Amino acid sequence: MLRTLLLGFGLVEIVMPRPVIEACERIGLRNPGTARRRPLALTGARLEGLVFVWLLARGREGSTLVSALLGLAGLILVLVPRPIITLSQHLVYANTDDLELRLWVVPAARLLGVLYLTVLLLARSTDTERTVDTDANTTTT
Numbered sequence: 001m002l003r004t005l006l007l008g009f010g011l012v013e014i015v016m017p018r019p020v021i022e023a024c025e026r027i028g029l030r031n032p033g034t035a036r037r038r039p040l041a042l043t044g045a046r047l048e049g050l051v052f053v054w055l056l057a058r059g060r061e062g063s064t065l066v067s068a069l070l071g072l073a074g075l076i077l078v079l080v081p082r083p084i085i086t087l088s089q090h091l092v093y094a095n096t097d098d099l100e101l102r103l104w105v106v107p108a109a110r111l112l113g114v115l116y117l118t119v120l121l122l123a124r125s126t127d128t129e130r131t132v133d134t135d136a137n138t139t140t141t
Contacts, residue, residue: 003122006115007056013049017042021092028108030100041092055123067123070116077113081106 013020021041025032051066077084085105089096 002118003056006052006119006122010049010052010056014046014053017045017049021045028102028105030102031098034095034098036094038092038094044092052119055119059123067120071120074113074116074120077109077116079113081109081113085109 021037022032025035029035051070054063055067055070073084085101089099093099
């Protein structure tokens with residue numbers, strides 16, 4: 001069920017990243033109307049959705065680098081979110097000095113890190129299911 005929800009979220013983020021970004025801005029910024037997004041913001045959101053879908057659909061087979069990067073980002077977000085928040089703001093917005101963060105941005109970033117780690121765990125369970133299926137098919141043939 002959780003895998004399906006995250007796959008759906010990833011697909012929405014790939015196809016329609018703008019509403020996802022706007023929702024995050026409304027949640028995280030006191031003044032979302034002043035945010036001036038850089039052109040690559042939509043590409044970054046699509047890339048995040050693609051990573052989710054890739055890992056959840058395929059498992060970690062052949063995507064060790066992607067898994068490692070997502071895991072590292074997840075751990076950093078959980079343990080020390082402020083540097084990632086600052087970096088992502090500079091990557092996504094042209095006017096970072098004008099943006100006013102809400103108090104719950106740091107806890108929300110930590111939750112995002114937990115989400116990244118959850119995707120990795122679900123991808124690992126996909127690998128385990130494939131191994132079990134492969135073993136079952138090998139013994140029956």
